[in-house]
Amino acid sequence: MLLEPNDESTVAGELDAAALDRVLREARTHSAWLDRPVTDEHLRRIYDLMKWGPTSANCSPARIVFLKSREAKERLAPALAPGNVEPTQRAPVTAIVAHDSRFYDELPRLFPYVDARAWFVDSPALAETTAFRNGTLQGAYLILAARALGLDAGPMSGFDNAAVDREFFPDGRWKSNFLVNLGYGDRSRLRPRGPRLTFDEAARIL
């Protein structure tokens, strides 16, 4: 619910405390999961929310492979860091957040105002940086979209990207970025939360 100016909040249009808690303030990275399924409908709702997040020239390079079956999970396991194997086996779904290295071929449709494809087609370094930056932004939108829909997330970068790419993307066009376990986390198995940097350590106002 958005707070109105006459509510207790000082800012109109702000999410209330429970919503801020769920999406960021009290949300945690989970590696232990309740025995409660995640449906294909959940995955479609996550995508239909995350897709609206902003990307540069609407380039939308992220591609998501949701691993739900035992067989698909088993194809992933050899690429994982040892500590990530069991949490991934037990998670109802593991998302591979990848990006399309030829994302710019969709720009005439996604951003029809200028010839944005021409910015990238002969500039592989710019294309790679753009795909990685914007695909990562979309991975963050995926994490927060899952939380906003009542699920929990367990993002991981401890795995062998090249091995995942060989197994899942043998034609070389999509490239793996990071992984996100999805499900309903078991809060009783969380360890204490790590500290964060203070504003004055991480930010400046000029």
Next chain:
Amino acid sequence: MLLEPNDESTVAGELDAAALDRVLREARTHSAWLDRPVTDEHLRRIYDLMKWGPTSANCSPARIVFLKSREAKERLAPALAPGNVEPTQRAPVTAIVAHDSRFYDELPRLFPYVDARAWFVDSPALAETTAFRNGTLQGAYLILAARALGLDAGPMSGFDNAAVDREFFPDGRWKSNFLVNLGYGDRSRLRPRGPRLTFDEAARIL
């Protein structure tokens, strides 16, 4: 507000429609701004929300420089793509989302469970990828945190990163990633929204 199971939502713990609209579904990238200030208190509240978003081993590499004064904005202007100059001049605040290339020096405090600093200190390529990926995730958290607090965002990557780094980070330790204008957007000056890829174009379930 979170919906309870007996509300109209089908999922307990899910944000309601107004909150989903504000953060993602109806939120837009703005480049025209209302004449309404953004205070230092807003910037501190944005940071205090975004800081809770997950990063790998809690590494938290993002560093944010909020440009609020005319003088600071003028230092940025020569590095901007021509189309980004006016929106940035008129925005109440422009955030430089950067990352600390020596982020791993904070890991003994941020992630005291293992010697995570040792993963990075002699692996500059891994350190650079980790800083870019996780600093970008934190930039996405900044965008959505601003929206959750009732503000609007205008992220931009059309600028000369090296020129920004020379001007603002001459010692070479922090590196610019992208920019985010912050303020209250003028919805009357938005153009029609770009399309998004469908689930079947961008995702698979295995």
